[in-house]
Amino acid sequence: MTIAAASKVKRDLSSDDDDDVPLSQTLRKRKIDSASSASSHDDADPYDSDEAISKISKKKKTKRIKTEPLSSPPSPKKKTTTPKPKKIKKENSDVKVKATKKKKEQKKKQEEEDQEAEDQKLKDEEDEYKWWEKENEDDTIKWATLKHNGVIFPPPYQPLPSHIKLYYDGNPVDLPPQAEEVAGFFAALLESDHAKNPVFQKNFFNDFLQVLKENGGTLNNVELKEFSRCDFTKMFDYFQVQKEQKKQLTSQEKKQIRLEREKFEEDYKFCELDGRKEQVGNFKVEPPDLFRGRGAHPKTGKLKRRVNPEDIVLNLSKDAPIPPAPEGHKWGEIRHDNTVQWLAMWRENIFNSFKYVRLAANSSLKGQSDFKKFEKARQLKSHIDAIRRDYTRNLKSKVMLERQKAVAIYLIDVFALRAGGEKSEDEADTVGCCSLRYEHVTLKPPNTVIFDFLGKDSIRFYQEVEVDKQVFKNLTIFKRPPKQPGHQLFDRLDPSILNKYLQNYMPGLTAKVFRTYNASKTMQDQLDLIPNKGSVAEKLLKYNAANRTVAILCNHQRTVTKGHAQTVEKASNRIQELEWQKVRCKRAILQLDKGLLKKEPKYFEEIEDLTKEDEATIHKRIIDREIEKCQRKFVRENDKRKFEKEELLPETQLKEWLEKVEEKKQEFENELKTGEVELKSTWSSVEKIKAQVEKLEQRIQTSSIQLKDKEENSQVSLGTSKINYIDPRLSVVFCKKFDVPIEKIFTKTLREKFKWAIESVDENWRF
DNA sequence: ATACATACTTAGCAGCCACCGC
DNA sequence: GCGGTGGCTGCTAAGTATGTAT
Numbered sequence: 001m002t003i004a005a006a007s008k009v010k011r012d013l014s015s016d017d018d019d020d021v022p023l024s025q026t027l028r029k030r031k032i033d034s035a036s037s038a039s040s041h042d043d044a045d046p047y048d049s050d051e052a053i054s055k056i057s058k059k060k061k062t063k064r065i066k067t068e069p070l071s072s073p074p075s076p077k078k079k080t081t082t083p084k085p086k087k088i089k090k091e092n093s094d095v096k097v098k099a100t101k102k103k104k105e106q107k108k109k110q111e112e113e114d115q116e117a118e119d120q121k122l123k124d125e126e127d128e129y130k131w132w133e134k135e136n137e138d139d140t141i142k143w144a145t146l147k148h149n150g151v152i153f154p155p156p157y158q159p160l161p162s163h164i165k166l167y168y169d170g171n172p173v174d175l176p177p178q179a180e181e182v183a184g185f186f187a188a189l190l191e192s193d194h195a196k197n198p199v200f201q202k203n204f205f206n207d208f209l210q211v212l213k214e215n216g217g218t219l220n221n222v223e224l225k226e227f228s229r230c231d232f233t234k235m236f237d238y239f240q241v242q243k244e245q246k247k248q249l250t251s252q253e254k255k256q257i258r259l260e261r262e263k264f265e266e267d268y269k270f271c272e273l274d275g276r277k278e279q280v281g282n283f284k285v286e287p288p289d290l291f292r293g294r295g296a297h298p299k300t301g302k303l304k305r306r307v308n309p310e311d312i313v314l315n316l317s318k319d320a321p322i323p324p325a326p327e328g329h330k331w332g333e334i335r336h337d338n339t340v341q342w343l344a345m346w347r348e349n350i351f352n353s354f355k356y357v358r359l360a361a362n363s364s365l366k367g368q369s370d371f372k373k374f375e376k377a378r379q380l381k382s383h384i385d386a387i388r389r390d391y392t393r394n395l396k397s398k399v400m401l402e403r404q405k406a407v408a409i410y411l412i413d414v415f416a417l418r419a420g421g422e423k424s425e426d427e428a429d430t431v432g433c434c435s436l437r438y439e440h441v442t443l444k445p446p447n448t449v450i451f452d453f454l455g456k457d458s459i460r461f462y463q464e465v466e467v468d469k470q471v472f473k474n475l476t477i478f479k480r481p482p483k484q485p486g487h488q489l490f491d492r493l494d495p496s497i498l499n500k501y502l503q504n505y506m507p508g509l510t511a512k513v514f515r516t517y518n519a520s521k522t523m524q525d526q527l528d529l530i531p532n533k534g535s536v537a538e539k540l541l542k543y544n545a546a547n548r549t550v551a552i553l554c555n556h557q558r559t560v561t562k563g564h565a566q567t568v569e570k571a572s573n574r575i576q577e578l579e580w581q582k583v584r585c586k587r588a589i590l591q592l593d594k595g596l597l598k599k600e601p602k603y604f605e606e607i608e609d610l611t612k613e614d615e616a617t618i619h620k621r622i623i624d625r626e627i628e629k630c631q632r633k634f635v636r637e638n639d640k641r642k643f644e645k646e647e648l649l650p651e652t653q654l655k656e657w658l659e660k661v662e663e664k665k666q667e668f669e670n671e672l673k674t675g676e677v678e679l680k681s682t683w684s685s686v687e688k689i690k691a692q693v694e695k696l697e698q699r700i701q702t703s704s705i706q707l708k709d710k711e712e713n714s715q716v717s718l719g720t721s722k723i724n725y726i727d728p729r730l731s732v733v734f735c736k737k738f739d740v741p742i743e744k745i746f747t748k749t750l751r752e753k754f755k756w757a758i759e760s761v762d763e764n765w766r767f
Numbered sequence: 768a769t770a771c772a773t774a775c776t777t778a779g780c781a782g783c784c785a786c787c788g789c
Numbered sequence: 790g791c792g793g794t795g796g797c798t799g800c801t802a803a804g805t806a807t808g809t810a811t
Binding site: 294428455499719748 | 799
């Protein structure tokens, strides 16, 4: 195969021949052209040694089983060169933060808010640390000084009132509080899917019994043996009532509570990094709960235990004051490691892995990492041609390992697959590129491939695509007997081999960089296609469409919301009703002037398009809706009156309302029979009605577009790509060039996260 | 090379709350 | 003004990647 052939991989290899094809089309069924000439040696068996099948065995088991006492975590890394702390700037940043908080309190007053924002901006300009304007030094050292106040622990368990209990075989069970807490975790989920999942039930019940045993068993000698004999409903109901009560609080009370909480959290929400005040991300320690693994997770439902101060390692400057541990406790360890970003960590008990407390997304450290990530992806631009040329050539390599690498990189590049590291048996069975198995890929000659597997978060990846002919051939070889379902497709590959290979092209190049690169490249290309015209709303729609192609490329999905089908139906009913109203208007016009039918027959065609059945359906829908409305109104009104101790509305009132509806119904029925519309007073002239028709058409138009947009977005999640894959500078440039306010594209938090991008590019910047 | 340990990014979802159409 | 709805945010699970010891 030639280099030219390689560059025909459709999506964006040298975006020449199909620049004008909307990506949305090519993405659904991505086609890969192939000019490969199948010469005989291509088919030579590339297995260059007979250990070929040796690694075929399914996946390896067990990892992370290593246990280590929490009290003695591994020693910190050696690199503890602590550069001298920079001078600390004074209270300026303090003031700023308070201003932000105050802002939250006051609603409405737009001007005031604007003013304040303006003020803040000024302050920002004075003393904000603009790291992106500085030279970038050593990045193995993350900070010079770090001070913080530790972490917030969840409140201790509050036992339930004594009349709320778990029931076993119908008998109340007295649980020690520690066990009651665990039972409560389950009870709270009673109506969720988790509670119906047998694995979840089993894992929960085991751990629950364990905790019960640890605490001396039940207090009233009920022996719990089977999950199915437990009744959590009383507990569940109690939680529901509590939730309801919380909701019932006045907005004043809610506000009060919120303010108190914010005040308490203030000290933990911020830390001091190199003398600057920066936000901490997850300063709250995760509360105990039942582990909610995604997909078919073997450990789902297990108890995630409470974390104590003794479990926590704090990381801060040597000279920083050590925050006091909660009363009667001490910290597990204090560390001074400035080669890492985390402020605190602990080991969790589900996988025995670590959880970290780190800085917020708007912090300088995170911003710098983010910036670096996108710069690395941009660097790939100057290597991508060589990489594609090489993998295209290596698709025919005599060496099996090379062929596998070539195909893998092809898949990662073209279909944006993840690297696909090995997983242990106690995790959900999900895969990425390197861990693809026989059954995940179906080959349909001549060159169609169906991918069907569960990826990260057990999100299904399903695509039927055409691939390069040589890729197809290779996949056929990778699936040859004795391989069978359960066997690895890339039996000689893992991400580290792949990454090592990739680093030959460019330092720091790894599989994931391709996702960033292709996502941002796609976005750039899509934005380039948008004409600079129309309203802001129209431009936004186009921006979102571009965003959507990226999300589809990266397979970012979301579950359709519960009410989605209903919402769609409602919306299309509305549109249908608008159409119907239009027809009525046109009928009315004819009633005013019959002669028009001959003059403009086209205009009145729609009248015939509406069938009697459809019309009757619409009538019924409207009437039903109105009846319901009356009834609801009646009930509501009386509820209110009851509450205020006023006299209730008599039934006759309801009847009166309903009679009005009945009249309308008669009118509709008559209209259906005769085809004659009762002329409204506003329909005094043909012109007026025509104007109304125009309005209706406008509404139909917008409603239809909105509906379509909603439908297309129902399964696609735009946020993930916007937050993680699309270089934010692209969006900034788009806004600048197209006069779209950045607020329309980035929420407040995103604007803070991407401050570096917003302030650093002009409108000529390109990815 | 493998196995494990560590640290950092990416991911979807629940719940809340502001806003919008009636 | 009211109730539903969609957008945001917080949360934490689930990935990727690299360093270190064996």
